[in-house]
Amino acid sequence: MVEIKYFVHGTTTDNLEKKASGWLPGELSEKGKEQAKALAEIIKDEHFDIVFCSDLQRAIDSAHIDFAGRDIDIITDSRLRECNYGDYNGKDSKLANYFEHITTPFPNGESMMDIEKRIASFLDFLKSNYDGKKVAIVAHKAPQLAIEVLTQGKTWLQVLESDWRITKNWQPGWNYVVK
Numbered sequence: 008m009v010e011i012k013y014f015v016h017g018t019t020t021d022n023l024e025k026k027a028s029g030w031l032p033g034e035l036s037e038k039g040k041e042q043a044k045a046l047a048e049i050i051k052d053e054h055f056d057i058v059f060c061s062d063l064q065r066a067i068d069s070a071h072i073d074f075a076g077r078d079i080d081i082i083t084d085s086r087l088r089e090c091n092y093g094d095y096n097g098k099d100s101k102l103a104n105y106f107e108h109i110t111t112p113f114p115n116g117e118s119m120m121d122i123e124k125r126i127a128s129f130l131d132f133l134k135s136n137y138d139g140k141k142v143a144i145v146a147h148k149a150p151q152l153a154i155e156v157l158t159q160g161k162t163w164l165q166v167l168e169s170d171w172r173i174t175k176n177w178q179p180g181w182n183y184v185v186k
Contacts, residue, residue: 008138008184008185009184010140010142010183010184011133011141011142011185012053012055012143012181012183013144013151013180013181013182013183014073014145014146015069015145016039016043016065016068016070016146016147017038017039017041017043017068017072019033019039019065020033020034020035020036021033022036025099025100026097026099026100027095027096027097027100028065028097029095029096029097029103029116031096031097032064033063034064034065034068035065039069040068044072047073047075050073050180054141055079055142055143056079056137056142057137057140058073058082058142058144059081059083059087059142059143060082060144061084061085061088061089061146061147061150062087066087066147070145073145086128086129087126087129087144087150088150089146089147089148090103090105090108091113091116093114093116094113094115095114105149105167106164109163119149119152122149122150123153123157125153126154126157133185134185143180148170148172151181152170158183158184158185
C-alpha cells in the first residue's frame with residue numbers, strides 16, 4: 008500500500024490570463040509563489056518519504072517551494088504532466104474542455120483515457136518501488152482526476168462533475184491510497 012498526498016501547482020501567469028498551458032512549461036505568478044509558500048507552512052509537520060512532480064516548470068517550481076528546507080528528494084516524472092491539449096496548448100482555457108475529450112484526443116494532443124494510461128503506469132511504479140511509503144505528488148488537473156478514477160472506482164464523468172476546481176473547494180492536499 009502506498010499513501011499519496013496530491014498537491015496542485017500554484018497559480019500561473021497563464022491561469023491569470025485564462026490560458027490553458029497544457030504541455031507548455033508555465034510560469035508561477037506572484038500569487039502562485041505565495042500559495043506555494045502558504046502550503047509549505049500548512050504541511051511543514053507532515054512526513055513524506057519522497058516527492059514526485061511533473062517535469063513541467065510550474066510543477067517543479069511549486070514542489071521546490073512547497074518542500075523548501077526539507078531533506079527530501081524531489082523527482083520529476085513526465086507521466087505526471089498535464090494533459091497535452093495539442094493545438095490548444097497556450098490557448099484560451101475554454102478550449103480545454105475535458106468533458107469533450109474523455110475518449111477523443113484534443114487535436115494533436117491527448118484524451119483523458121490517455122492520461123489514465125500514463126497515471127496507471129506511474130501508480131504501478133509506486134506500488135513496485137514505494138510500498139509502505141508516504142509519497143507527495145505535485146502536479147496538475149488531469150493527473151489528479153486520473154488518480155481519482157484509478158483509486159476510487161469513479162468514472163471520468165463523475166470525477167469531472169465533482170472536480171474541486173468547479174466546486175471551488177480547494178484544500179491543502181488530497182489523500183489517495185494505492186493498493
